[in-house]
Amino acid sequence: MSRTSASAATVEKDAEPQGSMSIEGVILDIDYAAINGKVVIRVTVKGLDGKTYDLMDDDFKPYFYFVPSGEADSDSILKMSTNDMGRKITPVKVEEDEKSFFGRPTKLFRVYMETPSDIPKFSSYMMRYGKCYEYDIPFSRRYGIDKDVTPLHVYRFSASKTPDYIKLNGMSFLNEIGELNLNTLWFDIEVYNPLEVPRENVDPIIMLSYKYVSGGKEGEGVITFKKIDRPFVEVVKDETALINRFVEIVNQHDIDVISGYNSANFDIRYMIARAKALGIDFNLSRGYGDTRIERHGLVDKVKIGGRVHVDMYLVIKFVSVVGAAEHLLKLNSYTLKNVYEAISDDKKISVEKKSIWKLWDGSIEDLELLAEYNLNDSYALMKVYNTFMPIMIELSRTTGNVLSDVSVSTTGQLVEYLLMRYARRYNEVIPNKPSEYEIEDRLKNPIIGAYVKTPDPGIYEHLAIFDFRGLYPSIIISHNIDPSTLCTDCKDYFESPTGARFDKNRKGISPMILELLINQRKEVKKAYKKDPNNIFLGSRSQALKITANSFYGYLGYARSRWYSRDCASSVTAWGRQYIAKTIEEAEKAGLKVIYGDTDSIVVLLGNKTDEEALAFMRAFNASLPGAMELELEDFFVRAVFVGKKHEKDPAGAKKKYAMLSTSGRIKIRGFELVRRDWSRIARDTQRNVLEAILKEGSAEKAANIVKEVVQRLRSGTVPLGELAISTQLRKSIDKYDSKSPELSAAKKAVEAGVKSKDEVEHAVISYVITSHGGSVSDKAELEEMAKDYDADYYINSQVMPAVMKILKELNYNEDELKNLGKQKKL
DNA sequence: GATAGCCGGGG
């Protein structure tokens, strides 16, 4: 290492090193740039020497595969061309190749194009002459697949200096490491918001806080342009200077990872918009590239050239969905405050978002509070990052996705990339993404889940939930379940309870990868036991589990390249047999199973102790094959189950329950109304009803709460603030074809001169349904304009839908709750 | 019964 890092360390930015270089480091990111009209892959490497390198591979060309339906040879394909806005698009090279396609040997042509963007254009033209494959794989991912490289593990890179850039000539795997010393910065902006929703072209960024670690040093600060007498505050001239100063700090500390909270959707987006409005450049990139926002499926992804952006809000949602964050189990809303307070003993400094602009316009004390709040947000973010990022890092290493992709991906996308890498390694054609038509078709025919036992709706006490998540991976492995092993005429096969057959003599890619993941996890767990403070081992174990557990979902995910109904339904069918066994064993141990489905059971402990329940779990686990493991999710004091199995949604039952854990927190699933487009009275009443049931165990008390609310509503005395419903208009009011209450309220406000058109554009409309008018929209008025309210609307369309989800299954009917409310009044 | 539109996080 001394030789290589010594030579790497001599490479200064301004120096002109001669000849070849050898660099040891980890891959932070892979993207591409056009340099002198040439498409070049950039591998951003963090050297073990602490420096960062842009290594450019200019020898990698975009390509796709073509299987002609008739006769064709390389020369004839090379001569083909199509037009794109007057530009001729034609291959630059064509090679013959042979690959396996779902187990069948297939001859195909590899068609190279000049630029990545020509691939979709030319392949869609070629589809009229045959079948095309691998035309929908983003160029930088293609590179990662073909080079078979894993980010964040140590490689030795050989490179050489050219006049334009450092050229990457090759890389070889060296070793795995745990902790990465990445220069990391956490930040948060505050924005002037007199209309509540800040307007990008008008409302300035007034403060920006940051914390960083870089090269072992730490720092923090708040940048603003009003004088605030606090040691951490740096006062600059104006908003432009604030933005520029931030870019300067990022450069000065050579930041590798920039992290925010909801920063893709807000902070970075807002900074880009403000820079545009101010007419200044805003670019956080290092080396090539700009700072922009790309759509990445469900979420927006921030792309910063040469650096990694991580939006912790997306990370939090990810780890919550996959169940990798016990701290967050009971959260219904993932605000930074909620998340921070769930992982720490501190409270976060809290400020009402609506009044941030007032603090800015207020007293010296107000300004100081705002600055402290701003800095505290970056601090809280850093804590949240340090708690949850190790899992993301290990997921990157496990699946091969670059770090900036992990947190914006679903588990299905992570698994898909892993499968694509293995497909390439085993010379398998990567199947195409399904068409929208196919997706629709798949969605219409959902895979039958392994539904076992529906709960009788009601209130239960003293329970435990056990989670059985290793079940499906081990079923896939032990029966060699894979789209490529499905067979009708093979001799040796596993036959699933659905009748599907899986060839025993040809190993499928999914079972093979799963086996590797599970064996790795065994090793990691062993090492972790010896070194329990090593969070990287703990996180790696989690990452391996998350990845393994995602394979089944991927088989049945409608957008999957390797979707297979037969495979997915075979997995669940076999799963039913195992869960039945689990239930049987639990009951033998004296635990009543009130509910169970594909991968979890809820047991009534009765007079058994928690320790006895754990003893059952351990004994049962000992009887299972290695990969399978029943785990405890939590113990609960009380629970209300109201979910009901539905013909159309057999899994629906598991989604509707509320539980009070032994630690006193409430976990609500399936009927949350923690949304601003429900009135506070509906949200509060639902919450009060659940709390009455969970904390006092009484459905009657809950019903009385509803009756009182109905009575209060009828009496006309409920303050309008409790009745306001907030919905944001996403476009200007003239651009809607449809009618809706929020739109109607906004239009009336404009007509009455209460609001200008500008003020309601993209604004959150807070409205009340009044008693005047026909349809709901006719009755909608801005909260500040409303004089009364429509009690029937709030009873029938707000409170009742919210509470009946719970009380209906506890044998209360709507009329009873409403009529009794009336009687009481009489 | 189908369709349009919004929420989530942030300020």
Place this chain on the structure above:
DNA sequence: GTGTACGGCTATC
């Protein structure tokens, strides 16, 4: 950008 969202819900037609 070798691209284009999820699942649930309401109001409207």
